[in-house]
Amino acid sequence: MGGLYSEYLNTGKVQEHYNYTKETLDMQETLSRKVASAFIILLCCAIVVENLLVLIAVARNSKFHSAMYLFLGNLAASDLLAGVAFVANTLLSGPVTLSLTPLQWFAREGSAFITLSASVFSLLAIAIERHVAIAKVKLYGSDKSCRMLMLIGASWLISLVLGGLPILGWNCLNRLEACSTALPLYDKYYVLCVVTIFSVILLAIVALYVRIYFVVRSSHADIAGPQTLALLKTVTIVLGVFIICWLPAFSILLLDSACPVRACPVLYKAHYFFAFATLNSLLNPVIYTWCSRDLRREVLRPLQCWRQGKRVTGRRGGTPGHQLLPLRSSSSLERGLHMPTSPTFLEGNTVV
Numbered sequence: 429m430g431g432l433y434s435e436y437l438n439t440g441k442v443q444e445h446y447n448y449t450k451e452t453l454d455m456q457e458t459l460s461r462k463v464a465s466a467f468i469i470l471l472c473c474a475i476v477v478e479n480l481l482v483l484i485a486v487a488r489n490s491k492f493h494s495a496m497y498l499f500l501g502n503l504a505a506s507d508l509l510a511g512v513a514f515v516a517n518t519l520l521s522g523p524v525t526l527s528l529t530p531l532q533w534f535a536r537e538g539s540a541f542i543t544l545s546a547s548v549f550s551l552l553a554i555a556i557e558r559h560v561a562i563a564k565v566k567l568y569g570s571d572k573s574c575r576m577l578m579l580i581g582a583s584w585l586i587s588l589v590l591g592g593l594p595i596l597g598w599n600c601l602n603r604l605e606a607c608s609t610a611l612p613l614y615d616k617y618y619v620l621c622v623v624t625i626f627s628v629i630l631l632a633i634v635a636l637y638v639r640i641y642f643v644v645r646s647s648h649a650d651i652a653g654p655q656t657l658a659l660l661k662t663v664t665i666v667l668g669v670f671i672i673c674w675l676p677a678f679s680i681l682l683l684d685s686a687c688p689v690r691a692c693p694v695l696y697k698a699h700y701f702f703a704f705a706t707l708n709s710l711l712n713p714v715i716y717t718w719c720s721r722d723l724r725r726e727v728l729r730p731l732q733c734w735r736q737g738k739r740v741t742g743r744r745g746g747t748p749g750h751q752l753l754p755l756r757s758s759s760s761l762e763r764g765l766h767m768p769t770s771p772t773f774l775e776g777n778t779v780v
Contacts (some may be wrong), residue, residue: 431468437532437600443526445612448604449689450696461522468518468703469558475511475704475710479504482713485726492723494562495576499554500716500723502580505542506546507709509597513539523753533613540702541622542591547709549583552629555636562640590625592705611686612697623678629672637667665715674700677701 435441482504486492492501517733520528520536528536556579600607600615635643681702683692 433597436534437529439527439529441601441701442528442532442533445600446526446602448609449609449612454650465518465522466681469515471710472511472515472518472706475606476715477507477512479508479511479709481727481730482717482723483508484598484730485723489726495557497723498579499557501549502583503547503550503554503716504713506543506550506584510543510547510706510709510776513543514703530599530601531595531777534599537611537614538595540591540761542587544705544709545587545590545622545626546584547712548626548629548674550713551586551666552633553579553583555633559640562643590622607689609687609689609692609695610680614687618682619694623681623685626674626678627680630671630678633670634667641716665719667717669711670708673705673711677705706730751761 464569486497517536517540520532524573525533578650594614598615598618601613601615602614606615606617607615609621613617619740680698684695684698686696717727
């Protein structure tokens, strides 16, 4: 084992593994590669910004300090870190890859695995919370906050373990025949393990949402009506986007674990499938935010304040005494409205 860890700083190991698993090493910094890298970085910046807006909205408004929004904030945090990790992954790819030590390579790939895994586990936590809130019609009280924090902590702990296993020793250093083609320093069985875990999570989310679907369909008038259709529509979007974004990556990794070295040329393009999976981190805040009028209003508040500030600047020297009205808070906009106590619906809108 000591000999294995001594290879972590060997600058020639990464190139050795890439030479073994790939027929040709296309690492030249071409114009198309630069354009693709710039586009991916811009995409990741959008991921960071939109998830940061969601985090700010959840943190600043006490109305969102409930179970649903706590899990939603955790999802936004994991997606934000996924965007940051993928920026680092992109900057350290291409010609830079062959100059990395195995330790640096494991850190590059492991960070992406950890954050993307955390996003998946956050989706599972949200599905569990929705099932508890809808199927059992049960509210989280203050005494349940410990359970919520434990669930969030467990999701991050499992993600850290999954992403850190290769750097702890489950890799193919000095065992080239066991190497993955898509991720040349990872053991094929590790890749298969990750795919299996993610597939089980996908099946669990599907099962939970199917259960929610049947509960809502068979419900009485207290949770039936227009809200029911909105809920089913939101669940369909969330589940559909998750499958569309992650299924190609699962498929390519499953193929990688079963395909002999250099036998499947499609594996040389695996990075495109991983980039496509990252779109889930871009779409998650869009889906969850725009399905809640309250959260949407709070997320857009910084942008509205920025526009208000520009108007104030443009009107300097104008009519004296002219002032803009302050932006009202969500609570003031809802004054006098009857707010249901169920966590499923807010202002007649579905929150999922």
